[in-house]
Amino acid sequence: MTLALGIIGAGNIFPAYLRTLKRSRQLRIVGLADAQPAAAQARAAESGLQAMTIDALLASDADLILNLTPPLAHHDVGMKALAAGKHFFTEKPLAATFAQGKELVALAKRKKLRIGCAPDTFLGAGAQATRALIDAGTVGTIRHGTAHFMSHGPDHWHPNPAFFYQPGAGPMFDMGPYYVTHLVHHLGPVASVSGTAHTTHKTRVIPFGDNAGKTIEVDVPTHVISHLTFASGAQIVLTVSFDVWQHGHTPMELYGDDGSILCHDPNLFGGSVKFARQKDAWSRLTDKRPYTTNSRGIGLIDMAQSIEAGRPHRCSESMALHVLEVMERSLDAARTGRPQRITTTCERPAPLEAKLF
Ligand SMILES: NC(=O)c1ccc[n+]([C@@H]2O[C@H](COP(=O)([O-])OP(=O)(O)OC[C@H]3O[C@@H](n4cnc5c(N)ncnc54)[C@H](O)[C@@H]3O)[C@@H](O)[C@H]2O)c1
Incomplete structure (x- = not known):
C-alpha cells in the first residue's frame, strides 16, 4: 500500500x-x-x-x-x-x-x-558495516573512542545561515545528532555526560551569497567538548565546533579490547571504514552494502514500511529523544561544570539487512 x-x-x-x-x-x-x-x-x-x-x-x-x-x-x-x-x-x-x-x-x-x-545516515553502508563489525566482536568490547566534527561553520555554504547560531542549532544540535546517533546505534544508550563549551565569537559576518556582509548574532556555544559515558561503560570524547578552519582528526575512532575501528563520516551514508586487530595492519572493510551515496529520506521510507508491517521503525522517537537529551545535558554539564545523568534510554535500532526499496 x-x-x-x-x-x-x-x-x-x-x-x-x-x-x-x-x-x-x-x-x-x-x-x-x-x-x-x-x-x-x-x-x-x-x-x-x-x-x-x-x-x-x-x-x-x-x-x-x-x-x-x-x-x-x-x-x-x-x-x-x-x-x-x-x-x-x-x-x-x-x-x-x-x-x-x-x-x-x-x-x-x-x-x-x-x-x-533524522539523521538516517546510520542506515547507510558505512554505519551498517561498522555495526556488523562491532557486533561480530572483531575488535572486542568497545571501551573508548573519539568523535570529531570541526569546521568553520555553515555560514560558508548555507545561503541563509542565521538559524545555525540560534538555540536548537549550534554545532552540538546541528551536527551532534549525526555523531551521537551513530554512537548510540553502535554502542547503545548514554548514561551520563560532562564537558566544556565556549561561544568563541558573539557575532559572525556572513562571507558569501545574497546575505554577504550581514552580521549574525551567536546565541549558542560554538566549540563543545563532551565526555560521554555509555551504559555499556564505553567512554567517548566528542568535539563539535564551528570555530576550526582545518584539522587532521578522523571523524570517529572506536577502541576495543582486541583492536580499533576508524569509522566513516557520520554525516554521510558511505565512506571508508578501517579496522585493525591488535597490532595488525589496517584493513579496509569491503563488504557490499546498500546506500553509499546521499539517501536522505530512507529513514522516512523505513518508517512508512514499519507502519504498514507493524514493526518498530529504526529512526525511532525514543532514540531521537535520547539523543536530544544527551546533547542538551552536554551543554548543561559545560555550563554548570557538573556531570549530568541521562534520564532517557532507547534500544539500538535493528540492523538493516537488505535494501528498503
Ligand atoms: N541544508 C542542509 O544541507 C541540511 C542537511 C541536513 C539537515 N538539515 C536540516 O533540515 C532542516 C531544514 O534546513 P534547511 O537547510 O532546509 O533550512 P532552510 O532555511 O533552507 O529552509 C527551511 C524552510 O522552512 C520554512 N519554515 C520556517 N519556519 C516554518 C514554519 N513554522 N512552518 C512552515 N515552514 C517554515 C522556511 O520558510 C524555509 O523555506 C533543519 O532542521 C536542518 O537542521 C539541513
Missing part, C-alpha cells in the same frame, strides 16, 4: 529528500507547504508537486507529515501534525529543547501515532 505524505518546509534540504522519495513507491506526495508560500510554490513548480497552505495540508488525506523546517519550528509543526492525526517524521534535531521533545513524544503516544527523526 502507498501512504500519503505531506511535506512542510521547502528550503535547502528539500531537493535531497525529493530525490530519494521519487525512487520509492512507498509514499505518494500530496502537497508541499511552507511558511513562505512563494518558497513552496517555486519548489512545487520545479518538482511537479502541488503547493498548499499548511492548514490545507494538515486537513488533507496525508497519513504522514515530513518536516523540513529549521529547528526552532520543529515543536510547533510537530504538535500541529500530530494533533491533526498525522504520523510525523522530522529533520534533526527532534526539537530545539528536551522539554519540547518530551511533549512531542507524549502527544504521539496519546494519539497512537509515530514520530521518526
Whole structure:
C-alpha cells in the first residue's frame, strides 16, 4: 500500500529528500507547504508537486507529515501534525529543547501515532558495516573512542545561515545528532555526560551569497567538548565546533579490547571504514552494502514500511529523544561544570539487512 505524505518546509534540504522519495513507491506526495508560500510554490513548480497552505495540508488525506523546517519550528509543526492525526517524521534535531521533545513524544503516544527523526545516515553502508563489525566482536568490547566534527561553520555554504547560531542549532544540535546517533546505534544508550563549551565569537559576518556582509548574532556555544559515558561503560570524547578552519582528526575512532575501528563520516551514508586487530595492519572493510551515496529520506521510507508491517521503525522517537537529551545535558554539564545523568534510554535500532526499496 502507498501512504500519503505531506511535506512542510521547502528550503535547502528539500531537493535531497525529493530525490530519494521519487525512487520509492512507498509514499505518494500530496502537497508541499511552507511558511513562505512563494518558497513552496517555486519548489512545487520545479518538482511537479502541488503547493498548499499548511492548514490545507494538515486537513488533507496525508497519513504522514515530513518536516523540513529549521529547528526552532520543529515543536510547533510537530504538535500541529500530530494533533491533526498525522504520523510525523522530522529533520534533526527532534526539537530545539528536551522539554519540547518530551511533549512531542507524549502527544504521539496519546494519539497512537509515530514520530521518526533524522539523521538516517546510520542506515547507510558505512554505519551498517561498522555495526556488523562491532557486533561480530572483531575488535572486542568497545571501551573508548573519539568523535570529531570541526569546521568553520555553515555560514560558508548555507545561503541563509542565521538559524545555525540560534538555540536548537549550534554545532552540538546541528551536527551532534549525526555523531551521537551513530554512537548510540553502535554502542547503545548514554548514561551520563560532562564537558566544556565556549561561544568563541558573539557575532559572525556572513562571507558569501545574497546575505554577504550581514552580521549574525551567536546565541549558542560554538566549540563543545563532551565526555560521554555509555551504559555499556564505553567512554567517548566528542568535539563539535564551528570555530576550526582545518584539522587532521578522523571523524570517529572506536577502541576495543582486541583492536580499533576508524569509522566513516557520520554525516554521510558511505565512506571508508578501517579496522585493525591488535597490532595488525589496517584493513579496509569491503563488504557490499546498500546506500553509499546521499539517501536522505530512507529513514522516512523505513518508517512508512514499519507502519504498514507493524514493526518498530529504526529512526525511532525514543532514540531521537535520547539523543536530544544527551546533547542538551552536554551543554548543561559545560555550563554548570557538573556531570549530568541521562534520564532517557532507547534500544539500538535493528540492523538493516537488505535494501528498503
Ligand atoms: N541544508 C542542509 O544541507 C541540511 C542537511 C541536513 C539537515 N538539515 C536540516 O533540515 C532542516 C531544514 O534546513 P534547511 O537547510 O532546509 O533550512 P532552510 O532555511 O533552507 O529552509 C527551511 C524552510 O522552512 C520554512 N519554515 C520556517 N519556519 C516554518 C514554519 N513554522 N512552518 C512552515 N515552514 C517554515 C522556511 O520558510 C524555509 O523555506 C533543519 O532542521 C536542518 O537542521 C539541513
